[in-house]
Amino acid sequence: RLFQVDSYGKCLHNRELPSQRLRDTSTATTEDSEFMAFIARYKFHLALENAICEDYMTEKLWRPLHVGAVPVYRGSPTVRDWLPSNLSVILIDDFGSPQELAKYLDFLDKNGEEYMKYLEYKNPGGITNRFLLESLEKREWGVNDMTLPNYLNGFECFICDQENARAKEEQEHKRSRGKTPAPRPHIAEFKHMGCPMPVPGYGSIEDLSGTDSWKEMWLQDYWQSLDQGEALTAMIHHNESHQGRFWDYMHEIFLKRTRQH
Template sequence: MGVGRIGAVLAALGMLSVCAASGSGHVAKRETGAEAEGAEPWDGAVFRPPSALGAVGVARNSGTRRPGREEAVDLPVLLWWSPGLFPHFPGDSERIECARGACVASRDRRVRGDSRTRALLFYGTDFRASEAPLPRLAHQSWALLHEESPLNNFLLSHGPGIRLFNLTATFSRHSDYPLPLQWLPGTAYLRRAAPPLQQRAEWRRRGYAPLLYLQSHCDVPADRDRYVRELMRYIPVDSYGKCLQNRELPTPRLQDTATATTEDPELLAFLSRYKFHLALENAICDDYMTEKLWRPMHLGAVPVYRGSPSVRDWMPNNHSIIIIDDFESPQKLAEFIDFLDKNDEEYVKYLAYKQPGGITNQFLLDSLKHREWGVNDPLLPNYLNGFECFVCDHELARLDAEKAHAASPGDIPVPEPHVAQLSHMACPMPTPGFGSVEEIPENDSWKEMWLQDYWQGLDQGEALTAMIHNNETQQRKFWDYLHEIFMKRNQNL
């Protein structure tokens, strides 16, 4: 692209409107996580988790005048390489005000080669090594937003893949802008009253199982259906959805997946009749916790959970969920669930966190209190705008450090680049939901799909890293690099 064309695009950035929405320096803090006797209970509104790919409105400050070209021309530019995430409308660019100052956010790829474009922002699910922007420019940071399941892109679960990025916002507490509680609006969501045990006892007398399973995404890396199938040998499980289905939802409307979402009020009322919910994530990763965990707790059911190995760190107290991996076999787990089902006094101990003062985990309370973004909270920015300002502040600080070095090169060293670490995802190789890898036939769909996908992610990360180090400019060469890595790896087997 010609220099004149890039200059024309960046000149247009000077005529952009002002975003007054995000940035930790511009939003009053609310103690969303504080546990208090007088805290408002959950108001019953349907919880709809934030979607990074949905339309995100940007609040405008009518008292702030539109900047002229001379004000915006020298601002660092943040380019959303995943344009579907661009959290501003209308238009392709927006001036944003953050804690350290202002930046210009854009989704116009024509500005990529300009010296003022300081960061490229990627959505992990959309990131493809074969389509990465090359050559990688030395003055630009790469920032990653990936709050979704690791199954969407296993390249990011390996060191060569995650270290392609300088800044991260992932479900891991160790990422630069951590999002482990993205599915939890606050403590009020957990304190919603559970249905009376008498109602659930009547439900059981009508022939329903104590344990619910609701999944329509089958054949996932965590291989959850294999475990549930074995568990069904020892305890009744009512399975709705497409995976291991043995019951129909009660109404045609709920059976229609186009209308019955997992947060549909009618569906939630139905699910709340069950005392235990099988809550198995689709992938195993530290701090990766979704609605499968929090929704049963909201409804007053006990989650029977497999997912994040660090889940205990986030629970409201030390006696609120049943962790599958604490039991040596599905049979032992079934025996324990049956014991709780028949002993109400022991069962209600798992719901003690719903009582005043029952949330005793200070780490959870502090994490909710101090996060700068909110979930369905109009008084707080969403995490998409929050991460955008986090990147802006980082780039402004980096510019200051570079200027300081230029002014005193003998006294102030060149600023070291910040590089993401493996702990920012920390997702291990998938393992069978039940049994060992050796016991699974070679033609098993899980073995054919997910183990190959996991290790292909490593090859792809190494291939793109090599291309960047060699200053490659043509994306089509990716497949040559990938083939070479694949051949070398097979020679070493």
């Protein structure tokens, strides 16, 4: 009622995708060229994450940025750290009501100069977020860059580097008999792995069939990630490093959880 929205999904669903290929979930969750060309037609994209978690940002945010549209985003509370500039994404939580948001979108839609300010980061030198630029410069992994490790291998290297640095600081602390400060501990807290269980964007879990791809993917990933975190925690507490023990713990945790449910 406040602003025209074209919805191709179950929520509202007032538009049909032009081809069966685009209706395929495997196409819609990638950067398929046909799909990207289709979504690039829009000036704004409603980008609502499946869960509100500190470090959870997905293609719902990145794809509109990629194609030169403006995401209207609700998700990670730390999203500002990773945006190219202060004028690149419209954050829903910055508005007091849907009416305020719709009024602002209408203003941008009717004022081309103001709208184009949200795309200035696309110009050379337009990325002004120093934290983002420095993080990209320092990271040891790449995206679509075969000269660098992928992000999984790169993250493993990052963890090893952090631990080696901590061990070195610990040795210096002991050698100095306390004159050199002890390394600051880095301890995972609930906020790092405390994401709520995902829920469908439309309806409830009970409404979905047992073979629905949403159930098969999101719920399984959620529980598997929790189990893996618990297994790693158990290994750390027991000072264990053998990979086989990880899978032993995973099996024990899975059996415990299935008994509880």
